[in-house]
Amino acid sequence: MSSGYDIAGERLVAEYLNRLAAAAASLPADRRAELVEELSVHIAEARAVQASVGAGTGPAVADVLERLGRPEDIVRAAAEDADPDAIMPVPVRCAPRRRALDTGTVVLLLIGGVLVGLGWVAGVVMLWTSPRWRTSDKLLGTLVWPGGLAAMLAIPRFGTGLPPPLVLSLLLAGVAGPILVATRLLRHAWRTPPGRPPARLAPES
Amino acid sequence: MRCMVAGEAGNLVAQMRRGVLPYCVLAMLRDKEQYGFELVHALGGIDGMVTGVGTIYPLLGRLRRQGLVETTWQESTTGPPRKYYRLAEAGQEALAEFTESWERLRDSVDDLLASSGRDPIT
Numbered sequence: 001m002s003s004g005y006d007i008a009g010e011r012l013v014a015e016y017l018n019r020l021a022a023a024a025a026s027l028p029a030d031r032r033a034e035l036v037e038e039l040s041v042h043i044a045e046a047r048a049v050q051a052s053v054g055a056g057t058g059p060a061v062a063d064v065l066e067r068l069g070r071p072e073d074i075v076r077a078a079a080e081d082a083d084p085d086a087i088m089p090v091p092v093r094c095a096p097r098r099r100a101l102d103t104g105t106v107v108l109l110l111i112g113g114v115l116v117g118l119g120w121v122a123g124v125v126m127l128w129t130s131p132r133w134r135t136s137d138k139l140l141g142t143l144v145w146p147g148g149l150a151a152m153l154a155i156p157r158f159g160t161g162l163p164p165p166l167v168l169s170l171l172l173a174g175v176a177g178p179i180l181v182a183t184r185l186l187r188h189a190w191r192t193p194p195g196r197p198p199a200r201l202a203p204e205s
Numbered sequence: 206m207r208c209m210v211a212g213e214a215g216n217l218v219a220q221m222r223r224g225v226l227p228y229c230v231l232a233m234l235r236d237k238e239q240y241g242f243e244l245v246h247a248l249g250g251i252d253g254m255v256t257g258v259g260t261i262y263p264l265l266g267r268l269r270r271q272g273l274v275e276t277t278w279q280e281s282t283t284g285p286p287r288k289y290y291r292l293a294e295a296g297q298e299a300l301a302e303f304t305e306s307w308e309r310l311r312d313s314v315d316d317l318l319a320s321s322g323r324d325p326i327t
Contacts, residue, residue, distance in 0.1 A: 031266070034266060035262060035266075038241060039259060039262060041242075041285070041287075042241055042242050042245065042262070045284075046242065048284065067258055067259075068257075068258060069260060070257075071259075073257055073259070074257075074259040074260050074262065074263060077260040078266070
């Protein structure tokens, strides 16, 4: 047990924690309470260590507080939590599950209109909500052609009055377009193999 | 690129230290779980981390919210229960990836610094 009640030290600690609570007024209440509690526990542990070696007076407490740093700096570090990736980019790997998702998106775009009715629409939703592709790729995937290969099926039906060469060209374009775009989408999706540096460290193109 | 002024390197080092600090914390938890005070004490060994160690607490909170570390409460004989931090699986993966990236970067920068001036292009 400590030999005497260290009033000066107690006052320093109380001032510090008050400053911390005041600086943390802008944080959410639970965050603020957590921070104040953690810091006061830390200070108590540090003082306990000092007391066990026989030093628990004012100056030693001031050392502990100085090492902790200014409460405003601690709160600023907590406030930066608003954009955690700014401080701590979490590596985003191209996991096998992600690749299956990307492949599924492209397949739906290609043949979803034919086989699964509104499958093409689902493919478009998955395309636009995916972080894998640039906007230009996404536009290509949506506009070339709407409905994917299913659009080609409409050509014989609506093109009965057209000259055969034209119908043939439309059919070719109707097939080649989606397949070429699908190939491009897949190539771009798979260009970041696992193990490469985290994609988020670079600005999104 | 801005003109580099002597002394700016110090600011750059501070930024780099700030960037690797989360991964240093993960590395400290690799072998065993620790509580806040222990981690702060160990952090003092990192070059330059002399003051401002209090910022590790918001950092630990962030790592927990990101699912990279987990916390448990354990009874302590010397006082109130302590909050222990340990590496979660996601944290192990993040640390492994960082280690790989860091070693690659470190080696290439070291090579560059060591060889510059030795093989002039004339």
